[in-house]
Amino acid sequence: MLKQKYQFKNYNWVLIGAVLILSGMGVLFINSADSSYTSKQLVGLIFCTGVMLFLSVVNFNFVCGFNRVLYMINIVLLVLVKLVGVSVNGAQRWINLGFTRLQPSELTKIIMIIFVAVYIQEHEEDLMEWKVLLKLALLCALPLFLVVIEPNLSTTLDITFILLSVIFVGGFSMALIKKWLKIIIPVMIPLGFLFIWYIQTPNQILLHDYQVTRIMTFLEPSKYSSTSAYQQDNSVMAIGSGKLYGKGLNNNTIADVTVADTGFVSEQQTDFIFSVVGEETGFVGSVIVIALLAIIVIECLKTAYVAKNMSGRLIASGMAALIGFQSFINIGVATEFLPNTGLPLPFVSYGLTSLLSYMAGIGIVLNIGLQRHY
Template identity: 55%
Template sequence: MLQRRKILQYHTNKYNIHMYNFRLVLYVWVLSIIGILVINSAADGFAAKQLIGFVGGSVVMIIFSLIDYNYIAKFEWYLYSINIGMLIAVKLFGISVNGARRWFSLGPFGTFQPSELSKVIMLIIFAHLISEQKEKINSLATILRIGILYVIPMFLVAWEPDLSTTMVFAFLFCTLMFVGGISYKIIGAILGAALPLGGILIWYIQQPGQILLHDYQLNRVLSFLNPSDYLLTTYNQQYNSIMAIGSGMLTGKGLDNNTITSVKGGNFISEPQTDFIFAVVGEELGFIGSCVVIGLILLIVIECLRIAKDARDMRGHLVASGVAGIITFQSFVNIGVATGILPNTGLPLPFVSYGLSSLLSNFICIGLVLNVGLQRNRR
């Protein structure tokens, strides 16, 4: 404990408190408080836990903001080993829900989802690896080496199965490689190959006997492609979500709305406090409240990108850009699912959806970004 205090004090003394981005902290806190209020309105018994997660997450954020991200990156292979071990352990010993093993049971404290922490670990490790290889980033050997190391934990997440988090991993990898300076020629070649392959993939998964997707995943894709055929089954959740958002109109029905026609009172959406939290936002806070939530997310992303722009090294630039990428992708997918513009998939809305594992990982990410900002003028 004494050694930890010395390390924290050492790193704290190197920073100028006037460089601390309190604006980013304010945006995160306001969005999180809105999330707690909406969660309390969406379902009973979750807001108190989310409040505890908010307080604990804020403490963790502050701690990580005062520890040099370069110091954390020194333990890359230890972190990588822990990450692999954690993802294997949850598949072997985790609790099973609807055929997926993604969580460890923590008894009265709820559950822990390792893939959420894994996102943070992957961000730190590969920001470090890419920054170390920035002069060789366009080398085929470098791309393959980094890609293979990245695919291993991503495969373990897909094996749980957790397709939505796997997509976050894939997007994070693309973000880090793009920011790391991969050639536009390589990007063009990949896109040129990906577009026709994507078309073939969409055709293949609709064929009898396809083996790429589980039945529930396939039904979600098919219901998105043909919503009228699945209106009373798979697409029902998204349809009700769209109706709920539309019913909020300009100013919404107000928090804690419990009428028979509401999401909560009518029980039209299962687990509205998590994946479909934006339906509750739209219904109870209306168009104005929805714009406020989206605006706060946008401001958080902008602050992360500003810090990335002024980072003192490539590693910090990648860390802050990666966090911006994670928040952007998860927000776009969550809101896209709730509004029916994307197939149904389970990704939380950052700082708004209920989920202590997600909330904690998001706060750690913001802490890392704050630390990058604290060092932006150092040489």
């Protein structure tokens, strides 16, 4: 396992640097949003950095060999959430460990990337057979079902997109995709209108009330401007008020009072951390954060390109999809471009389980890069 010989000239210092700088900036932004979370995030960052560096020198094929064990652990944790989980704001997504809370749905992201990557490698020759695809769909459906009933629809859709990206990179036939799209698109458009109509009917059973409200707020923001749209409206106001250079971190002057000081945006340390970025560091700081996220995605894709086998290529691609898609969603929500969801901004938002998941994934990507194909 640890006796693997690596050429450390291939160690991706750019990726490590981008991750550590972004994570460090995240601690500063969390401190500005709510200083009570700062110490936990800092300790978590130190621990997770150790996990990342440790996994970077552990043969990723060794980790992949435990894919079925990881899958079963993931299922057990998701079941425990329903049995003994902590409920917050109507959602039961956490397991109380005493010193912190564990959110298994965040671990599901990296575990399922590994599991699907190994599955595709094992079925590289017969992936397009319907029995193989059906088995894969069922194996993915179980954890997704356990996540969606927490309820956590946004994370379910997030994981679904990530896994579809991994399957696509794994060699899914473009001809088959085009064939399916010709059938799906004409059907989905009228179904979409039907869905919007149905969720507004009394006693509908598809979505929870708060999920319906989020969708309708996005479609009719003026109607909900004083209620559910209030948070996103204030987030946009905060970002815009930062102008070019921002008001400065932890700015408490009367002239430059921030949204963090007034509490106009709730959950600012997690879902709406980008409003802190925009307000306190302005356009320049926002561009730096987005650029660092882009660097991480690009470096993951570069690693996927030089990976020595299929599973390595798919894991690195999956991490690129995870960081890229989740960053797009989080920033899209903070800027009112997308409906309100509960997805954190990778490496920046508060959340120890999510940070552990990202760091573990990056550690595996670093090891894939050390074993690059020449």
